[in-house]
Amino acid sequence: MTRSGDEPGGQVDLETPNPARIYDWYLGGTTNWAIDREFGAKVLETYPAVRTMARVGREFLGRGVARLARLGVTQFLDLGSGVPTVGNVHEIADSVNPGSRCVYVDNEPVAVAHSRVLLEREGDPARHAVVECDLLRVDQVWEQALATGVLDPSRPVGLIVVNVLYFFGDDAGPHEVLARYRDLLPSGSYLLATHLTEDGVPETDSERRAQVRDRYQRSSAPLHLRSRAEFTRFFDGLDLVDPGVVWVPEWCPDEHPSPYTDEFRTAPETSSAFAALGRKP
Ligand SMILES: C[S@@+](CC[C@H](N)C(=O)[O-])C[C@H]1O[C@@H](n2cnc3c(N)ncnc32)[C@H](O)[C@@H]1O
Numbered sequence: 535m536t537r538s539g540d541e542p543g544g545q546v547d548l549e550t551p552n553p554a555r556i557y558d559w560y561l562g563g564t565t566n567w568a569i570d571r572e573f574g575a576k577v578l579e580t581y582p583a584v585r586t587m588a589r590v591g592r593e594f595l596g597r598g599v600a601r602l603a604r605l606g607v608t609q610f611l612d613l614g615s616g617v618p619t620v621g622n623v624h625e626i627a628d629s630v631n632p633g634s635r636c637v638y639v640d641n642e643p644v645a646v647a648h649s650r651v652l653l654e655r656e657g658d659p660a661r662h663a664v665v666e667c668d669l670l671r672v673d674q675v676w677e678q679a680l681a682t683g684v685l686d687p688s689r690p691v692g693l694i695v696v697n698v699l700y701f702f703g704d705d706a707g708p709h710e711v712l713a714r715y716r717d718l719l720p721s722g723s724y725l726l727a728t729h730l731t732e733d734g735v736p737e738t739d740s741e742r743r744a745q746v747r748d749r750y751q752r753s754s755a756p757l758h759l760r761s762r763a764e765f766t767r768f769f770d771g772l773d774l775v776d777p778g779v780v781w782v783p784e785w786c787p788d789e790h791p792s793p794y795t796d797e798f799r800t801a802p803e804t805s806s807a808f809a810a811l812g813r814k815p
Contacts (some may be wrong), residue, residue, distance in 0.1 A: 609691075775810075
């Protein structure tokens with residue numbers, strides 16, 4: 535573990551590529567180090583589509599939050615929120631419903647530190663907060679999120695678990711974790727989520743995708759793919775909102791047209807990722 539001298543955060547591991555910072559690099563951000571860029575570049579050498587897939591995933595987050603805001607949701611709990619970049623949850627929420635509230639949660643110190651700096655500069659402490667916590671520790675996350683005073687647990691919450699569930703193997707119990715979050719959420723709350731998959735993805739390039747997974751397997755963050763049925767289970771007890779469980783680029787692409795999402799129009803299954811929104815009755 536090496537301490538970073540010029541970052542706002544505390545202990546930062548500069549020797550292991552980190553998924554938050556690699557993802558930031560895919561998106562064109564600058565909160566990443568040589569070790570992350572080298573890892574990302576090797577992934578792109580093997581499978582260049584990964585960069586577009588990351589952008590499409592981020593665009594989905596934007597469309598999902600905008601939709602939730604239009605559905606009247608004014609408070610958000612964003613799990614695995616990442617390094618702040620274009621189109622952060624609180625900004626999108628505010629653009630639809632000024633005065634919205636948001637708590638960001640991540641366990642990566644650099645992502646948390648940058649979120650803090652951004653919120654100190656542009657946020658409102660009464661409405662925005664960041665919590666450094668492992669999202670698998672549900673009760674701890676919930677307690678700390680409520681302790682910020684930003685969220686009102688008696689009103690619907692938009693729970694966001696986008697581009698992160700595939701970092702958890704079954705041994706981490708992600709279905710049980712999500713079940714516990716669903717229990718804690720008040721009625722009228724929503725779950726917005728995505729997941730990487732090979733289920734229904736054409737065989738073309740499957741060898742290269744396997745090589746990418748091998749590379750992640752050797753990093754600090756192996757990838758765990760799930761079938762459509764396994765992804766759908768994360769929404770047990772919730773009412774799926776139209777269009778249901780679909781490929782990420784198929785999830786309301788016309789609400790915010792973009793060239794990246796458009797690249798998948800004719801073959802959305804090649805995005806290798808499912809998306810869905812569910813509402814707690
Ligand atoms: C690929 S990024 C996605 C960021 C953001 N959700 C988005 O869609 O743009 C995944 C994020 O999840 C975070 N993460 C991974 N495992 C986590 C855990 N156990 N607890 C909290 N955050 C986690 C990583 O640090 C990273 O910031």
